Amino acid sequence: MKVPTRITDGPERQMLEYVLDHTRAELIDTVRGLSEAEARRRLVPSRTTSIGLIKHAAFAERKWFQHILGGLPESECDGPMVGEASFTVGNDETLADVIAEFERASTRAREIAAEADLDATRHHASVGTVTLRWIYLLMIQEFARHAGHNDILKEQAEAANQT
Structure with a gap:
């Protein structure tokens, strides 16, 4: 995913869509250059991995x-709808596969x-009534947070390779 051309003014929807697309691209960029082993390495006590964060973003x-x-219905969505297990990546899935899954989900x-x-x-069972505007803001927040997580994981993986 290419980082969209920067815009700094315009209609609200255009700005929200730009920032969301920018955070999507930034999240993918955080795993570029990682090996398959580095992307799967657990460097924190939780099950969080770089590849798992991309997998989770596709779920979101x-x-x-x-x-x-x-x-x-969840059964008609384009992929697994399994909450916390959304961080789990199969042994047969590569980093490229998971990035492609996220890009397909983003396109959809x-x-x-x-x-x-x-x-x-729309109604969400635990959140209540939400608007598309709110969903855009939630996804921007979610993907920006995960990009930050992945920046740290990538730095840790690179430091581990230097020792």
Whole structure:
């Protein structure tokens, strides 16, 4: 995913979509250059790994855009809808596979969101009523946080290789 051309003013929706696409691209950039082993290395007590964070981001795209905004039953979403297990990456999945999964989920999210107004409301069982605007802000927050996590994991992996 290419970082979109920077915009700093314009309609609200254009700004939200730009920032979300930018954070998506930044999240992917955090794993570029990692080997398969580095991407899977557990460097913190939790199950968090660099590849797992990308896998989880794909789940978040499906949950919020396909299931909540688009109204698809979980069984009809494009991939697993398993919450905490969304960080789990199969032995047969490569970093490239997981990046491609996230990019597909992001593309689908854009398509679904294009059909809704920023003020369109949907219901989430535990959060309550949400708008597309809120979903955009949530995803920006989520992906920016995970990009930060991955920056630290990448730094740790690179430092471990130097010793």
